[in-house]
Amino acid sequence: MLVPDNPLLAEYCEGRQAVVFLGPTVGRLYGAQVRRYLTAHLAPGSWTVVAVEGGEAQKTMESVERICAEAKAAGLDRRGVMIAVGGGVTCDMVGFAAAVYCRGVRYIKVNTTLVGQVDVGVGVKTGVNALGTKNMLGSYHPAHASINDPRFLRSLPARQIRCGLGEIAKMAIIKDAQLFRVLEEYPEVFQRPCPVPSWLTTGDSGGRDVEDYVLRTSMALMMEELCPNLREHDLARLVDFGHTFGPVIETAGNYRIAHGESVAIDMAISSELARVLGLISAEECERTVSLISRLGLPVYDPGTCTPGLMQRALQASWERRGRRLHLVVPDGIGSAVFLDDLEDIPPAALEEALDALAVRRGGLPGPLAVTH
Known part of the structure; x- marks a missing residue:
């Protein structure tokens, strides 16, 4: 996407003044390439590149204010x-x-992670x-545009790939x-590398x-799920699905558990709950947990999946979702239903689900240190 002969990003800029914000890893790996691309495609003096800090701990209003300050220092106007x-x-x-700078200016997403390409890059x-x-x-x-280039995925560490696979598994399990x-x-x-199965070489695929x-x-x-709503x-x-228990797991763990990992744990809890309640x-x-x-x-x-904390997660979601729980649980492979009331989940059922997962405890290779 950033090769000189690809005009896509430049065309979406439409000649407007641009301020480009790079995450720390992206800046290290692709910063020079980004600058070469902008030099080749945009008018001199019409663009600025700024580095921003990464990680959930930096995802704060203070960081947003710094981004706005950088945009103002670069002279970004309402058409920028x-x-x-x-x-x-x-x-x-x-x-x-x-969204808040000058009451709203255009922005473009160039998604460089698997989570970004299949999840963040799709929504609004x-x-x-x-x-x-x-x-x-x-x-x-x-x-204004959300651009994906699968070649960015080649530079991702394994943990980030796995986190993206968590979001992909989410859609597979429910749909x-x-x-x-x-x-x-x-x-x-x-x-x-994966061998290409025969069914991918014929027909629409x-x-x-x-x-x-x-x-x-x-x-x-x-997109099928998001666009109507x-x-x-x-x-x-x-x-x-994967976003009821998950947010509390992330914050209670001080973000040592990455987003895709919290989604995975949430999906496992929800699946075990569905089993305990007789829905699957x-x-x-x-099959799902495996x-x-x-x-x-x-x-x-073990540090966050306690009955008390997970019950608090249910309560918080019930409050946030307008006094309706809307907990998504699978009722088959590729299908899901909602549990709408807190009373739908007896505390004993939640404890049984957590106990079943405590026995397996798969997937966490010792203490986690989140990488971005």
């Missing part, structure tokens, strides 16, 4: 455009800054962590049994490899 090149944290912060939400709560402050501010089976067959997709199929299918499923007027959302069979639950583990993701964290 902010460009975020990085992962989900960078895109969330720059998107929120664009921006936000920061505040008041002890993940993404407490934010806005709905659609990007697409075929994608689920593909992940079962190729759990190391994006991490090592002809000429695609496993990575392309997984990437495009998960993005399409996400972009601004969340309906708070019952299937894409919130023991075999379907085992898939999460085979993707290299955790299904339990």
